[in-house]
Amino acid sequence: MRIFLIGFMGSGKTTLGRRLATKLAYPFIDMDKEIESHINMSIAEYFKEYGEEAFRKIENEVLKTSTYPESAIIATGGGAPCFYDNLDWMNKNGLTVYLSLSPKALAKRLVNATDERPVLKNLKGDELECFITEKLKLREAFYTQAKLTIKGADQTPERFSAILKEGNYLK
Numbered sequence: 001m002r003i004f005l006i007g008f009m010g011s012g013k014t015t016l017g018r019r020l021a022t023k024l025a026y027p028f029i030d031m032d033k034e035i036e037s038h039i040n041m042s043i044a045e046y047f048k049e050y051g052e053e054a055f056r057k058i059e060n061e062v063l064k065t066s067t068y069p070e071s072a073i074i075a076t077g078g079g080a081p082c083f084y085d086n087l088d089w090m091n092k093n094g095l096t097v098y099l100s101l102s103p104k105a106l107a108k109r110l111v112n113a114t115d116e117r118p119v120l121k122n123l124k125g126d127e128l129e130c131f132i133t134e135k136l137k138l139r140e141a142f143y144t145q146a147k148l149t150i151k152g153a154d155q156t157p158e159r160f161s162a163i164l165k166e167g168n169y170l171k
C-alpha cells in the first residue's frame with residue numbers, strides 16, 4: 001500500500017513518516033525533497049524567486065509524475081492536498097492519512113522552524129498561532145477528506161503501525 005501522509009506543517013509528516021517507514025521496512029519518500037531535486041534549489045529559495053503559484057504547479061506535477069514503489073510511506077507538503085486535484089489523486093492512488101494536531105501544539109513545534117517554511121515567513125509568537133488557527137480552519141476542509149485521521153500529538157511509529165495493521169491497511 002502507498003500511504004500518503006497529509007496535514008499541517010509541523011504535524012510530523014516528515015519525521016514520524018520516516019520513522020514509520022523504518023519500522024515497517026517500507027521505502028520513504030518526502031515530496032518536498034523530490035521537488036527540491038527537481039527544481040535544484042530549496043523550496044524557500046523557489047518561493048522567493050518564483051512565488052507560491054509556480055510552486056503549487058511544480059508540486060502538482062511532481063506528485064503525479066513520480067514513480068512510487070508498490071509499498072511506500074510518502075510525506076507530502078502541508079499545502080499539497082489543498083491545491084488542484086492532488087487530494088483526489090492521492091485518494092485514488094493510495095491511502096491518505098491525516099496527522100491531526102491543535103493549532104497550539106503546531107505553533108509550539110513550528111516556533112523555531114519557520115525559516116525553512118516560506119508560508120510562515122516572519123511570523124512569531126501570538127501572530128504565528130493566530131495564523132495557524134486561521135489557515136488550519138481553511139485547510140481542514142481538505143485534510144478531513146483523508147481516509148484515515150490519526151492524532152499527531154505524542155504519536156509513535158509503534159502505535160501508528162499498530163493502527164495500520166489493525167485496520168488491515170498494509171496490503
Ligand SMILES: Nc1ncnc2c1ncn2[C@@H]1O[C@H](COP(=O)(O)OP(=O)(O)O)[C@@H](O)[C@H]1O
Pocket residue numbers: 007008009010011012013014015016075078109110113152153154155
Ligand atoms: N512526534 C513528535 N513529537 C514532538 N515533536 C515532533 C514530533 N514530530 C515532529 N516533531 C517536531 O516538529 C517539527 C516539524 O516536524 P516535521 O516532521 O518536519 O513536520 P512536517 O513534515 O509535517 O512539516 C520538527 O521540529 C520535529 O522535530
Ligand SMILES: O=C(O)C1=C[C@@H](OP(=O)(O)O)[C@@H](O)[C@H](O)C1
Pocket residue numbers: 007008009010013014032043076077078079080116117118119
Ligand atoms: O503548508 C505548506 O503550504 C507548505 C508546507 C511545506 O511542507 P511541510 O508541511 O513538510 O512543512 C512545504 O511543502 C512548503 O513550504 C509549503
Ligand SMILES: [Mg+2]
Pocket residue numbers: 013014015032075076077
Ligand atoms: Mg515535511
